[in-house]
Amino acid sequence: xSKQPEKYQVFEKENEILRSAKELLAKPDMFPEQSWAxxxxxxxQSYAQLLGEVKLLTSVSDRLQxxxxxxxxxxxxxxxxxxxxxxxxxxxxxGKRATTIVLMLAALFFIISELIIDPQLQEGAKIFGASxxxxxxxxxxxxxKPLEVLLENLLLKTAARxxx
Amino acid sequence: MENFFLEETSKTPKLSFDVSTGKFxxxxxxxxxxxxxxxxxxxxxxxEYVKKPCPxxxxxxxxxxxxxxxxxxxxxxxxxxxxxxxxxxxxxxFYEEDDEDMQESGEDFKExxxxxxxxxxxxx
Numbered sequence: 001x002s003k004q005p006e007k008y009q010v011f012e013k014e015n016e017i018l019r020s021a022k023e024l025l026a027k028p029d030m031f032p033e034q035s036w037a038x039x040x041x042x043x044x045q046s047y048a049q050l051l052g053e054v055k056l057l058t059s060v061s062d063r064l065q066x067x068x069x070x071x072x073x074x075x076x077x078x079x080x081x082x083x084x085x086x087x088x089x090x091x092x093x094x095g096k097r098a099t100t101i102v103l104m105l106a107a108l109f110f111i112i113s114e115l116i117i118d119p120q121l122q123e124g125a126k127i128f129g130a131s132x133x134x135x136x137x138x139x140x141x142x143x144x145k146p147l148e149v150l151l152e153n154l155l156l157k158t159a160a161r162x163x164x
Numbered sequence: 165m166e167n168f169f170l171e172e173t174s175k176t177p178k179l180s181f182d183v184s185t186g187k188f189x190x191x192x193x194x195x196x197x198x199x200x201x202x203x204x205x206x207x208x209x210x211x212e213y214v215k216k217p218c219p220x221x222x223x224x225x226x227x228x229x230x231x232x233x234x235x236x237x238x239x240x241x242x243x244x245x246x247x248x249x250x251x252x253x254x255x256x257x258f259y260e261e262d263d264e265d266m267q268e269s270g271e272d273f274k275e276x277x278x279x280x281x282x283x284x285x286x287x288x
Contacts, residue, residue, distance in 0.1 A: 009200040010236045053239055056276050060269045061232040067265040 017046045090159050098152040102144055109140060165216075168209045176202055177227060181209065186218025186251075191226035199233035203240070210244040217251040226258040226286075227266070235269075242277040255281045261288055 021043055024031060031039070165183050172178035177192040196202040223245065230238070245253050255277075257270035267283065274281040 010233055010240070012200075013240075052276050053236070056239065056272050057232060057235055059272050060235045063265045063269055064229065064231070064235075067229065067263075 014050055094155040094159060095152055098148050098155055101151055102148040106144055165212055168206060186221040188223040193228055194230035194234040199237050203237040207240060214244055214247045217248045219251050221251060221253045224256045242279060246278050253279050255279055256284055257281050258284045258286050260286050
């Protein structure tokens, strides 16, 4: 008989029963008539025991598979939650960065406007009037919000590219 | 005869079999690469133990997960303990209260094995 692979050695006892039953069938003349009934009874007993064990193993195995599936589902769920949290965190971080940049730009615009543009516009105000000057400043201030959104989207895209 | 003891690993359970008190313990996970190779020394130890067992043998099983070949090895362990004639043998099967799978597995063993298996809930 060929050597059983290591993992099937767990069925050593069952293999032994099968081997002796086959031996008996191969040489029927070597066994007296009365021993056949006894051997058959032993084989039936072993078969009943094996059947019981197979039923148990099948049922336990299915249940353990079920347990494994539940664990996998739980891991997948937790993974989704983690991904969502990470995305939210990235969005928040990028939003903060965009706001900081826009604030710095606003401060820069203010300084440039006060030091360079304003004196020149004062001259222009004589032509367009004071309301024209205020309108220009309001346009710049309103333009800051779309700029922040634009910056945020750009930074988010960069973060997504880095992740890949 | 010496006690049989093996420390728990990520894939194999803790095995603590005390020959002087008859207190046996198997706990943790049982998913060895080769179950028969892992359990064979224990089978041999039990073959010796059943020849001269303690008056009372108490076997605590606190497994959180085991693979199919380990369940066959568990059957083999129980079959050996079934051979104890001059002494009492009790198996205590522990399971966490929300672990129905492990509870039902214990019930399955209970139907097959001719040793009293007492089901014990571990409350979370």
